[in-house]
Amino acid sequence: NAGFADANGVVIGDKIEIVTNGEISPIENIKCNPDGVLNRIDLQKQFGVIKTSNFGCIIGKIGEKGTPFLIGVNLTIISENKGELYLGINDNNLEDNSGEFLSIVTITVNTTIPAK
Numbered sequence: 157n158a159g160f161a162d163a164n165g166v167v168i169g170d171k172i173e174i175v176t177n178g179e180i181s182p183i184e185n186i187k188c189n190p191d192g193v194l195n196r197i198d199l200q201k202q203f204g205v206i207k208t209s210n211f212g213c214i215i216g217k218i219g220e221k222g223t224p225f226l227i228g229v230n231l232t233i234i235s236e237n238k239g240e241l242y243l244g245i246n247d248n249n250l251e252d253n254s255g256e257f258l259s260i261v262t263i264t265v266n267t268t269i270p271a272k
Contacts, residue, residue: 169234169266176259192228
């Protein structure tokens with residue numbers, strides 16, 4: 157289970173912009189930026205919350221039961237869901253992690269699509 161941190165609430169149609177920097181070590185002797193550990197499919201398949209995204213990358217989800225999605229260094233999306241925005245690491249074992257990522261989250265409130 158990735159330890160997701162609550163970032164903010166969103167509704168359908170909100171524009172979400174996330175820019176992240178920093179460096180972590182998601183496993184001993186391996187460091188990465190918010191895009192995760194490159195070219196280590198073995199690690200992403202063994203430890204990844206999202207098996208198709210780089211191990212150690214920053215991920216998000218909307219709502220406690222939302223489907224995790226890749227964020228990486230930066231991402232801009234229009235929310236298709238309503239709920240709290242959570243950020244986490246693509247790693248199912250956070251006990252051996254060190255370092256930090258800093259994310260700046262900008263939410264532009266939906267003014268055109270009625271909230272559901």
